[in-house]
Amino acid sequence: MTDIIIQTDGLTVYYGNHRGVVDLDLTVRSGEIFGFLGPNGAGKTTTQRVLLDIIRPSRGTAAVFGMDAQKQGVSIRQKVGYLPGELSLYPAMTGRRFLDMVGKVRGNKIDPVFRRTLCERLQLDASRKMREYSRGNKQKIGVVAAFMSRPDLLILDEPTTGLDPIVQAEVLDLVREAKNEGRTVFFSSHILSEAQDVCDRVGIIREGRLVRTESIEALTRQQFRKLKLTFSDTVPSFEFEGVTETRRDEQSVTLEIRNNLDAVLEQAGSEGATDIETFPVTLEEVFLTSYGNNKGARDV
């Protein structure tokens, strides 16, 4: 199997005059969980739909498993489990019938024991009609439909939306298990802590353009450091380039430091700092920094 599972080159999609994605160069490697992050309208769903040939590019190419998304869509979809972000189901049909149909269209390659196990783990009663399901139960049907064929690639658009915390955790476990079995997951989420929890790498998309792609570890380590300095007396000011004060109270100050860490530590020592505390930088902070803390990130 090729090492690269998803590759887009200069992928551009326009709807009339509206931008979908622009010049998107994206690579997802085999066996990784790739988080695709961005606010509503950034282009996440558009990208996923292009990969499945639901939407055609205005320019550029998209390949999955080394196959052209447009020309070999059927072969690609045979190996992909997809959970749409806006899941709509047939109200008059039972969950079981729907899952049966998905299994049959996939050529009856579904292990019934695995399907039953999935339903049990997600606490899903598939015998009811879908009009009777809550939002969360419909989402469970979508999750089972995506996972039950054990596809080589899972494309999941906000997979934990509408689920209670216990089932959310179960879905994230399923994602991790898929990775452990060597399968690849392309995962978009609004919940950044969730992406940080399960993803190996993330891509941050802003207004249709990929602004950065890195491993979670590199992103949170390289971006900046966060320090809390405590003093016995007056808290001094730290006016260095690349240093931002994010919080101050009577005896302590919290700083985000991109440059001049040495100078900060030297001043802290000379001003009589009594304690230095470091905090892990969260993906959310990195994300907001990528978005410049502007309104574009509010939806996230």
Place this chain on the structure above:
Amino acid sequence: MFSLFLFELRVRTSAIIGWGLGLSAFAFIYLPFYPSAFDQFSKIDFDSIALYQALGNFDMTSFEGYFASTVLQFFAVLFAIFAVVNGTGTLAGEEDAGTLELIAAMPLSRWQVVLSKASAMIVATALILVISGFFVMAGVAFVGSQVEIEITPMDSIPAIWNSFPITICFLMINLFLGASLPNRRIASTIGTVVIIFSYFGTNLSGLIESLEPLGPLLPFYYYDSTAAVFTGGVDWGNVRILLIAALVFLVLAIIAFQRRNLTVGAWFWQRARPPA
């Protein structure tokens, strides 16, 4: 593909039962009314009333004429409504509802999706005709037990199935509209206009000489809702024309659906170029 076809047929179960029983009720209300109404109808000269001429053929002088003027005439109109509802509800309606995305993400070609859905609609129409045909036969049998009529319940079968080709033709026209237009609202509006235009255009083309050339362009022109279907049998030439037209619109629906960006309400020719 066959799995999707069966699924699509199952999705239409309530529509099949509902339309089948609805049309049966319509026929079952009209037909037994004949024995008591025959005397009154036979005194009316429908041909002299322009409004009735515009609405189509009205011949109440025999049971066959009454059958054709009520059941056959209105079955075609009701089936045309069925065609708008179901033809645009498939693809366009599913796109509006969001269910099309799941189907489009399955390992099927787009032509397979359209063909599965079209086949399910055709079989659904046939099943509706089977259900309503049964009740029509019962209605004819009832009338035959009350008054003397020229036809047997079995004679009503080809007459009822006469509405099958025109229904398929309208279904495929509406499937094409649903496959190529951005949403169901636009598709069903145009589909309804096409049917109204076709219905009145056909009737008026027989009344107004200048409109005569219009008739052969309209589907209702090829639908016989007169008592002749009992005496002359099914006009296979008309059936062929309607089915060929249906096939043309099915192919157009497949082409339009192949080209479109799905789930985003796009026109089939719309593949925007990025700004230079």
